[in-house]
Amino acid sequence: MSALSLLLAQADPSRVGVGHIQGGWEFVTASYVLTLLGIVLYATSLWVRRRKE
Amino acid sequence: MPNWLANALLILPAGLLIAICFKRDLIEIGWKVMAVQAAIMLPVAAYLGLVWAPPEREMGDVYRIIYAHVPQVWMALLGVTLNFGCSLAYLMKKSWTADALAEASAEVGLYFGIVGVTLGAIWGKPTWGVYWTWDPRLTSAAVMLIYYTGYLAMRRFTENPDTRATWSAALGTFGIVIPVTVYFSVVWMKSLHQVQSTPKTVDPQMVFALRWAACAFLCLLITFTYQRYKVARAALAREVAPPEALSGPPPSSNDVAKVAV
Amino acid sequence: MTLLQDSPATRKPPGLLAATLVVLRKDLLIEWRTRARLNALVFFAISTLLLFSFALGANTTALRQHAAGYFWLAIIFASILSLSESFRIEGENHALEGLKLAAIDARAVFIGKALGNTVLLWGLGIVLAPLSIAVFDLKVKMSLWALFGIIGIGSMAISAAGTFYSAIASNARARDVLLPILLFPVLVPVIISSVGATALIFEGDPMGQMRSWTGMLGVLNVIYWALGLVLFPRITEDI
Amino acid sequence: MAEAAFQIADVSKRYGPRWALARLTFSLERGKSLLLTGHNGSGKSTLLKLLGTATAPTFGKLTLFGLDAVSDREAIRRRVALLSHASYLYEDLTAEQNLVVLGRLLGVADPPAAARAVIERVGMTKRADHAVRTFSAGMRKRIAIARLLLKKPDLALLDEPFGELDPEGIAVMEGFIRELRAGGTTVVLATHLIEQGQSLTDTRLHLAEGRTLEAA
Numbered sequence: 001m002s003a004l005s006l007l008l009a010q011a012d013p014s015r016v017g018v019g020h021i022q023g024g025w026e027f028v029t030a031s032y033v034l035t036l037l038g039i040v041l042y043a044t045s046l047w048v049r050r051r052k053e
Numbered sequence: 054m055p056n057w058l059a060n061a062l063l064i065l066p067a068g069l070l071i072a073i074c075f076k077r078d079l080i081e082i083g084w085k086v087m088a089v090q091a092a093i094m095l096p097v098a099a100y101l102g103l104v105w106a107p108p109e110r111e112m113g114d115v116y117r118i119i120y121a122h123v124p125q126v127w128m129a130l131l132g133v134t135l136n137f138g139c140s141l142a143y144l145m146k147k148s149w150t151a152d153a154l155a156e157a158s159a160e161v162g163l164y165f166g167i168v169g170v171t172l173g174a175i176w177g178k179p180t181w182g183v184y185w186t187w188d189p190r191l192t193s194a195a196v197m198l199i200y201y202t203g204y205l206a207m208r209r210f211t212e213n214p215d216t217r218a219t220w221s222a223a224l225g226t227f228g229i230v231i232p233v234t235v236y237f238s239v240v241w242m243k244s245l246h247q248v249q250s251t252p253k254t255v256d257p258q259m260v261f262a263l264r265w266a267a268c269a270f271l272c273l274l275i276t277f278t279y280q281r282y283k284v285a286r287a288a289l290a291r292e293v294a295p296p297e298a299l300s301g302p303p304p305s306s307n308d309v310a311k312v313a314v
Numbered sequence: 315m316t317l318l319q320d321s322p323a324t325r326k327p328p329g330l331l332a333a334t335l336v337v338l339r340k341d342l343l344i345e346w347r348t349r350a351r352l353n354a355l356v357f358f359a360i361s362t363l364l365l366f367s368f369a370l371g372a373n374t375t376a377l378r379q380h381a382a383g384y385f386w387l388a389i390i391f392a393s394i395l396s397l398s399e400s401f402r403i404e405g406e407n408h409a410l411e412g413l414k415l416a417a418i419d420a421r422a423v424f425i426g427k428a429l430g431n432t433v434l435l436w437g438l439g440i441v442l443a444p445l446s447i448a449v450f451d452l453k454v455k456m457s458l459w460a461l462f463g464i465i466g467i468g469s470m471a472i473s474a475a476g477t478f479y480s481a482i483a484s485n486a487r488a489r490d491v492l493l494p495i496l497l498f499p500v501l502v503p504v505i506i507s508s509v510g511a512t513a514l515i516f517e518g519d520p521m522g523q524m525r526s527w528t529g530m531l532g533v534l535n536v537i538y539w540a541l542g543l544v545l546f547p548r549i550t551e552d553i
Numbered sequence: 554m555a556e557a558a559f560q561i562a563d564v565s566k567r568y569g570p571r572w573a574l575a576r577l578t579f580s581l582e583r584g585k586s587l588l589l590t591g592h593n594g595s596g597k598s599t600l601l602k603l604l605g606t607a608t609a610p611t612f613g614k615l616t617l618f619g620l621d622a623v624s625d626r627e628a629i630r631r632r633v634a635l636l637s638h639a640s641y642l643y644e645d646l647t648a649e650q651n652l653v654v655l656g657r658l659l660g661v662a663d664p665p666a667a668a669r670a671v672i673e674r675v676g677m678t679k680r681a682d683h684a685v686r687t688f689s690a691g692m693r694k695r696i697a698i699a700r701l702l703l704k705k706p707d708l709a710l711l712d713e714p715f716g717e718l719d720p721e722g723i724a725v726m727e728g729f730i731r732e733l734r735a736g737g738t739t740v741v742l743a744t745h746l747i748e749q750g751q752s753l754t755d756t757r758l759h760l761a762e763g764r765t766l767e768a769a
Contacts (some may be wrong), residue, residue: 024115024179024191031118032099035125038168039095039273046280053287144548196499204494210487213569215611216552223545225551227478230500230537241506241530292570325660336657346643347684407693411607411643412700416658417630439623439734519672552608 059264065090065270087272094269101262109259115179119125120262122176124270126169126194131274132162133232140225143218149289152218155225156208157241157281163201166178170194189238197231204228213294317382330425333418337426344403345434352434355553359392359442363449363450374451381450382512386505389439389465390472394494396434397476400427401484410550420547428542431473432466439465464515467531468508474538475500481549500538507531556619558583558739559604564613566599576613576636579676579725579758581741583618583707586734589743591760597743598638600760603708605635616730631659634706636714640697644686648677648696649687655700671699676725690717698729708739715746729752753754 069083102120109116110246139155173191174184185191204224211217328336345352366384370376377384402409404427413423421474443461447454454461476497511527560580566573581587589597600749602608603615606626615622617629642651649668656664672681675695685693694717701709711730715723731751735739744750751757 024113027115027175027179028103028117031175032103032173034067035121035168036176038164042164042277046284047275049284050280050287053284069431144545193478193502196502199495200499203492203499206488206495207482207492209490213552217565219552220486220549223478223549224496226545227475227500230503230541234499234503238502238506240501292525293567322659322707324633325662327631327660328657333658336654340643340646340650340654343650344643347645394700402766406644407642408637408639409641409643411637411639413658415605415607415630415633415635415641416655416704417627418658419627 059268060263062094062265062268062272066268066275070275080279084276085277088276090162091269091272091276094265094272098266098269101265105254106258106262111173112180115176118172118176120266122169122172123231123263124267125172127164127267128270128274129166129169129197130232131271132158132165132278133197133228135278136162136201136204136225137229137232140175140222140228141223142224147218149218149286152214152222153282153285153289154278155221156205156285157278158282159201159204159221159225161277163198163205164277165270166194166198167199170198171248188243190235193231193238197235200228200231214289251288270299327417330419330422332427334429335417335447337423338429341400341427344431345430355392355396355434356441357440358395359388359438360445361537362388362391363426363442363446363499365366365448367432378450378452380442381452382384382509382516384450385439385442385512386445386468386509388442389435389469390498390501392438393431393435393472393476394497396438396488397473397480397497398429398484398493400431400477401480405484409544412552423550426544426545428470428473428477428539431477432469433467434468435473436462439469452516454515454517456524461512461515462509464511464528464531467528467535468504471504471508471531471534472501473539474535474542475504477540478538478546478549481546504534505533556583557581557616558585559615559617561603562614562616564603564610564615566596566603566608567611568599569737574603574610577760581739581756583739584737585755585756586740586742587743588747588754588757589760590745590747590750591672595760598712599759601743602739603636604708605633605637605710607635607637626720632707633710634701634708635710635712636701637712638696640685640693641700642685642693642696645684647682647684647700648672648688649681651696652703656702658697659704661703664672667703668681672696674702675699684692691719691722691731694718694722698726701730706738708741709733711740711742711744713744714742715744715749723749 064088066201069079069086073080073083098120102117106120108114135158136155139151139158143151143155170191173194175187177188177191178184204221207224208217211220238310338388366387367377401410404413410423414420439460441457443465448454479497479500480493483489483496486492507527507530511524511531514524514527557580561577564577565575577596577600587715588766589600591597599608603610603622606617606622606629609623618632620629622629627699640673643654644650646654649672652668652671653664656667661667669678669681670679675698677692677699680688680692685696688696694714698714714726714730718726727749730742734753740754742750742754
């Protein structure tokens with residue numbers, strides 16, 4: 001199954017043919033926030049461990 | 054935006070790495086330079102990815118996840134490859150530097166891998182309708198995380214530093230099978246994961262934003278790995294006191310720990 | 315009393331191959347003397363195989379379709395038991411150190427033990443194969459010998475990697491969790507290719523894909539045996 | 554000067570963060586025998602394991618019969634036998650099978666015959682065909698001695714050989730040690746039974762906290 005046919009199956013019926021996924025900003029936001037959170041948390045954990053040594 | 058600019062961004066980290074090979078002392082300044090470069094480049098990378106790059110034809114704005122997802126997965130693979138290199142180096146010549154760097158690169162690689170795989174799952178929801186598509190690349194990347202969790206667990210569970218170093222070097226060397234599996238899993242199992250597109254077929258703005266993000270995360274990887282290396286090194290220094298510390302006047306009960314054999 | 319005309323000076327220590335055979339023979343002898351354990355292993359694999367039907371519901375079509383996968387999963391789960399057992403006996407009374415001090419080549423220990431595990435898994439597969447064919451209602455489109463061959467080379471790959479990881483895991487704390495966590499990830503390509511090849515045996519091979527799966531298994535065997543051979547002496551140095 | 558059976562030059566051994574042996578220097582002539590004394594954890598067993606090449610020194614140089622303990626390990630292992638706390642026996646094999654495996658690895662001419670001969674020497678013929686799992690601690694010790702006899706080493710390292718033995722067993726063990734010595738084997742004996750040990754050896758090395766306190 002190709003990626004395209006799956007995409008079409010998932011898309012809103014009225015948009016079939018346009019092939020666009022509209023919106024989805026919440027997923028983008030979630031990704032970037034998660035990345036930021038990861039960096040902050042990991043940096044903090046490294047800083048704490050460096051302090052302990 | 055010309056691509057030479059994106060390539061030029063790599064000159065600083067690459068140059069620093071080469072310089073450090075010749076002059077070890079540079080590393081203390083070097084990591085700070087990397088930290089600053091990461092701190093400057095990451096917000097810009099977010100701007101480039103979220104605003105500056107145009108929406109994609111098929112996936113609209115959702116595709117912007119790749120500017121966070123792809124570079125972090127690359128960094129995970131880079132960390133694991135670095136771990137392989139250090140493991141091999143340790144097997145050739147016993148060195149605590151190689152051992153500590155192997156530990157650091159495994160953990161940092163694991164960190165980027167966890168974030169990268171999670172973002173991959175988030176990416177799956179709007180594009181394929183489910184978080185987990187059982188896409189071979191996603192799944193094999195997740196399996197890779199399990200392996201390196203096991204690697205770090207083994208290190209935690211082994212008290213003797215010499216044994217721990219040898220075993221983890223062996224695990225790290227054998228572990229090269231796994232990133233190779235991640236890479237080829239798509240070929241072995243017909244998959245819906247995007248086959249890597251070459252820069253030529255994609256909008257140059259997208260290529261530039263991705264390269265910028267990759268460079269930013271590379272600087273972050275170097276910073277994190279070096280800091281983690283310092284932690285590992287300090288722990289080793291505590292465990293592996295040189296025998297000179299034992300020389301001198303008659304033994305007292307606290308200068309040599311009692312040993313059960 | 316003197317021991318024949320034997321003295322250390324006149325002894326001829328065995329070469330790599332002979333030493334390998336000593337280890338293999340010893341391992342098989344131990345397996346034979348503890349047949350009860352061996353039986354338990356077979357029944358463990360059989361029960362794994364049967365439990366898939368409960369996990370999936372009694373859906374005959376689905377079970378038949380994925381039979382090759384269930385078959386290999388049963389073997390791989392059982393391999394965890396046999397592999398950790400294989401180094402548990404070496405850990406008792408530090409027997410592995412005893413072998414080492416008898417001036418054995420560590421590579422002989424690796425090849426011997428990995429071959430011993432291969433024989434065990436292969437035997438298990440051969441017992442399990444007809445059973446799977448019966449309970450999953452499979453048709454063997456290609457020959458049964460081809461199936462046994464695939465089980466053989468699949469077992470070799472599992473045993474090579476497994477012997478290496480078991481040597482480490484059995485000497486670390488938390489050994490029972492460590493072995494599967496480390497071993498399963500490297501076995502992913504073995505699972506893909508063995509299941510691929512086995513499925514072709516059951517469903518026929520109109521596209522001629524068999525060669526690529528067996529080729530992949532062959533390459534994996536070369537990689538795992540080579541890595542094990544090089545790394546095993548290092549990891550057993552300090553046990 | 555007679556050839557040295559072993560030379561320990563500034564050897565330290567670390568187990569994890571603990572130093573089991575710290576900067577030890579000592580050597581022993583061939584044919585002599587050494588009594589190793591010290592409290593539990595003083596490094597006796599570690600020293601014996603190092604001499605037996607069961608483990609390698611962390612720092613320092615160790616030579617046995619003029620061979621380096623790290624690079625010439627294989628050659629040394631053929632000439633040295635270690636009677637350790639661990640019996641090195643496979644629990645699921647019989648006493649005879651255990652010895653046959655060892656005999657094959659050593660390249661003994663007729664492994665089964667040699668195995669039976671040494672089993673007879675240690676008085677275990679009746680139990681030769683029983684699995685080691687069924688043996689008592691004293692019987693395991695006897696089979697462990699049989700392993701040592703089968704090897705016929707130039708250097709015998711005995712770690713607490715009298716432990717787990719009844720008075721009769723101790724007397725038998727003493728006999729074996731005297732016999733080994735008479736046959737020209739260098740013996741290193743670590744034991745808590747100092748008087749017994751002294752009657753069997755020429756020199757004494759007392760270890761405390763991984764260091765020499767006195768060598769007499």
